[in-house]
Amino acid sequence: MQNGNVLKDKSVKEKPLIFVTNDDGIHAPGIRLLIDRMRALGRVVVVAPDKPQSGTAHAITIHTPLRLKFHAGEPDYEEYSCNGTPADCVKLGFKVVMKRHPDLLVSGINHGSNSSVSIIYSGTMAAVFEGAMAGVPSIGFSFNNYSPDAALDSCGAVVSDIVEKVLEDGMPEGVCLNVNIPDVPLKELKGIRICRQAGGTWQEDFDERVDPIGRKYYWLKGIFVKTGNGEDTDEWAMENHYVAVVPVHFDFTSYEAISLLKYWEKDA
Amino acid sequence: MQNGNVLKDKSVKEKPLIFVTNDDGIHAPGIRLLIDRMRALGRVVVVAPDKPQSGTAHAITIHTPLRLKFHAGEPDYEEYSCNGTPADCVKLGFKVVMKRHPDLLVSGINHGSNSSVSIIYSGTMAAVFEGAMAGVPSIGFSFNNYSPDAALDSCGAVVSDIVEKVLEDGMPEGVCLNVNIPDVPLKELKGIRICRQAGGTWQEDFDERVDPIGRKYYWLKGIFVKTGNGEDTDEWAMENHYVAVVPVHFDFTSYEAISLLKYWEKDA
Numbered sequence: 164m165q166n167g168n169v170l171k172d173k174s175v176k177e178k179p180l181i182f183v184t185n186d187d188g189i190h191a192p193g194i195r196l197l198i199d200r201m202r203a204l205g206r207v208v209v210v211a212p213d214k215p216q217s218g219t220a221h222a223i224t225i226h227t228p229l230r231l232k233f234h235a236g237e238p239d240y241e242e243y244s245c246n247g248t249p250a251d252c253v254k255l256g257f258k259v260v261m262k263r264h265p266d267l268l269v270s271g272i273n274h275g276s277n278s279s280v281s282i283i284y285s286g287t288m289a290a291v292f293e294g295a296m297a298g299v300p301s302i303g304f305s306f307n308n309y310s311p312d313a314a315l316d317s318c319g320a321v322v323s324d325i326v327e328k329v330l331e332d333g334m335p336e337g338v339c340l341n342v343n344i345p346d347v348p349l350k351e352l353k354g355i356r357i358c359r360q361a362g363g364t365w366q367e368d369f370d371e372r373v374d375p376i377g378r379k380y381y382w383l384k385g386i387f388v389k390t391g392n393g394e395d396t397d398e399w400a401m402e403n404h405y406v407a408v409v410p411v412h413f414d415f416t417s418y419e420a421i422s423l424l425k426y427w428e429k430d431a
Numbered sequence: 432m433q434n435g436n437v438l439k440d441k442s443v444k445e446k447p448l449i450f451v452t453n454d455d456g457i458h459a460p461g462i463r464l465l466i467d468r469m470r471a472l473g474r475v476v477v478v479a480p481d482k483p484q485s486g487t488a489h490a491i492t493i494h495t496p497l498r499l500k501f502h503a504g505e506p507d508y509e510e511y512s513c514n515g516t517p518a519d520c521v522k523l524g525f526k527v528v529m530k531r532h533p534d535l536l537v538s539g540i541n542h543g544s545n546s547s548v549s550i551i552y553s554g555t556m557a558a559v560f561e562g563a564m565a566g567v568p569s570i571g572f573s574f575n576n577y578s579p580d581a582a583l584d585s586c587g588a589v590v591s592d593i594v595e596k597v598l599e600d601g602m603p604e605g606v607c608l609n610v611n612i613p614d615v616p617l618k619e620l621k622g623i624r625i626c627r628q629a630g631g632t633w634q635e636d637f638d639e640r641v642d643p644i645g646r647k648y649y650w651l652k653g654i655f656v657k658t659g660n661g662e663d664t665d666e667w668a669m670e671n672h673y674v675a676v677v678p679v680h681f682d683f684t685s686y687e688a689i690s691l692l693k694y695w696e697k698d699a
Contacts, residue, residue: 220489220518221551228640228648250488250552254635254651280564283489283681284518296548296632328695338688354698359684364564367522372496380496381527383519408695410688415550416627420606420678427596427676430622 178239179205179330182265182294184252186216186273186286189234189244193272193306196315198242200322201269204330206239208265210256212286213244217275221289222248229255249290257297267330268294271304272318274311278343278397278407279363279389288341292413295339300329302339307401308346317349321406325355341409345401356405361398362391446507447473447598450533450562452520454484454541454554457502457512461540461574464583466510468590469537472598474507476533478524480554481512485543489557490516497523517558525565535598536562539572539610540586542579546611546665546675547631549655556609560681563607568597570607575669576614585617589674593623609677613669624673629666630659 181201185194189211201207213232224247234242243260245252249270257264270290277285287303294301302325306318321344334340341360345352370382392399397407449469453462457479469475481500492515502510511528513520517538525532538558545553555571562569570593574586589612602608609628613620638650660667665675 215494218491218493220487220491220557222488222490223486223552223651225486225651226483228650229637230646230648251651255637255649258635259637259639259649280681282683283560283564284491289488292551296551335685335688335691338685341683352699355696357689357692357696359686359689360682362682367526369497369523369527371527378498380498381523382496383491383493383522408692410685410692411683412685412688413548413551413683414628414630415609415679415681415683417603417606417678417680418627420603420680421625421627423603424625424676424678428623428625431620 179266181205181207182256182261182268183207183209184211184249184256184270184290186212186219186249186290187311188212188215191274192311192315193274196319197269197272197304197322200319201326202240204323204326208256208261209242210245210252210260212249212252213246216248216286218284219248219286219289220284221250221292223250224248231255231259249286250293253290253293264297264299267326268299268301269304269326272315272322273305274313275305275309276307276343277303277305277341278401279361279387280365281387282341282360282411291339295337296413300334302326302329302342304342304344306344306346313346317347317352318344320349325408335410337412338410341411343397343401343407345404345406347404351404352406353404356400356407358397358400358407358409359395360409361389361396363387363389363398447534449473449475450524450529450536451475451477452479452517452524452538452558454480454487454517454558456480456483459542460579460583461542464587465537465540465572465590468587469594470508472594476524476529477510478513478520478528480517480520481514484516484554486552487516487554488552489518489560491518492516499523499527517554518561521558521561532565532567535594536567536569537572537594540583540590541573542581543573543577544575544611545571545573545609546669547629547655547657548633550609550628550679559607563605564681568602570594570597570610572610572612574612574614581614585615585620586612588617593676603678605680606678609679611665611669611675613672613674615672619672620674621672624668624675626665626668626675626677627663628677629657629664631655631657631666
């Protein structure tokens with residue numbers, strides 16, 4: 164549990180330095196709740212997008228310059244917004260704002276689930292991968308309700324519970340957490356399950372329209388369809404009112420397929 | 432090897448339907464070479480971004496409408512550009528242009544490597560994941576030279592070789608290929624290796640500048656640093672003049688970590 168060493172070192176008297184970001188933008192209710200909870204646990208630096216960035220996945224900004232806007236500075240607290248993606252926010256936050264790595268990165272609370280294959284489109288989880296690739300224990304939180312006005316009552320306690328666990332125990336090397344919280348009142352939450360990513364796919368449809376000068380355009384829309392739902396999956400956990408914690412990593416190799424395809428190798 | 436069944440069914444007389452896209456945009460030399468090679472092997476539909484989309488990763492466009500522009504139609508060939516990301520191109524291509532799934536998806540040839548963790552930022556590979564999630568055998572090709580003017584001489588033969596192999600043998604279910612081609616003349620290529628994704632990280636730096644009205648802005652730049660280089664990795668293969676083929680999947684679960692974290696589970 165290498166990454167947890169700094170945090171577990173009891174000789175370090177300082178409160179942990181926690182970096183906070185998201186993909187719904189700095190004004191989203193989800194990040195405001197996350198910030199409140201983190202300020203109770205440590206020193207906090209926030210760099211979050213200045214506007215919603217849902218669906219940006221792991222995009223980075225290389226064709227336009229990035230800007231930081233200072234929002235607030237108080238003892239043990241600094242807040243900035245950035246005109247880039249969640250991944251940009253992490254890179255700028257670590258390199259320009261903090262000039263060091265934090266002890267923990269948290270991203271969210273996303274308004275909408277990032278379970279199953281939705282992780283691949285998720286800006287929330289891109290920020291988490293970015294932290295993990297830098298060797299920082301990193302956690303993404305998502306709430307299974309897309310409405311920005313949804314009551315987040317159940318999320319606060321879950322977030323604090325899981326963050327305290329990570330600050331105490333650290334995280335396996337090269338691993339980060341995708342935490343999805345079901346949309347039920349706190350008293351109906353049944354507990355926490357460590358899960359695998361459920362099989363699933365987004366079945367796209369396009370809304371075809373015609374603009375005022377007669378040209379077609381298309382709005383992307385889609386429906387998530389599960390293709391598997393074992394009791395060990397994040398989808399099953401959420402449907403059964405458990406918080407789903409999926410440990411994920413950024414080695415995308417299919418090791419099983421390496422042996423299946425080995426016969427392709429050839430020398431010129 | 433479920434996905435290959437349609438292609439392996441010898442009773443199907445039709446030439447395979449091959450979908451082509453990329454992230455460098457429809458005019459990039461890499462995709463033009465890829466199109467030429469695919470037209471020799473089957474019917475081809477191209478939907479590619481109308482401008483460079485490097486670094487877009489798996490972003491999808493949900494805040495602005497998408498448009499398709501028709502470029503060319505010939506027997507067994509259709510070409511369109513789209514104002515969206517590579518993932519958008521695949522979704523629009525399958526649902527709106529072809530109204531079916533192709534027998535094969537190829538993406539690239541990217542101007543620049545997508546080996547190691549670069550896969551996570553890659554629009555080229557996002558298109559490939561998008562195909563694989565739809566159950567289509569899908570391959571991304573990248574050339575280890577970022578210059579759009581680089582000689583692609585060695586790529587053509589490699590692309591045809593690997594595509595013919597996939598059309599013949601199919602692909603393991605849920606797996607797609609990340610193919611990286613070293614920047615050496617064809618006669619110096621030593622062969623093909625089936626690899627795992629090498630450990631590595633992008634160490635960011637930011638170029639801080641001041642605009643004419645005195646506000647700071649930042650250009651993202653970074654250096655790739657390997658953190659491991661076993662003889663079974665894509666980085667090793669390329670350095671040793673082999674084509675690196677990494678089978679990748681879109682289940683990001685760290686199964687090892689599930690057992691390590693199981694003790695976190697609790698019931699309310």
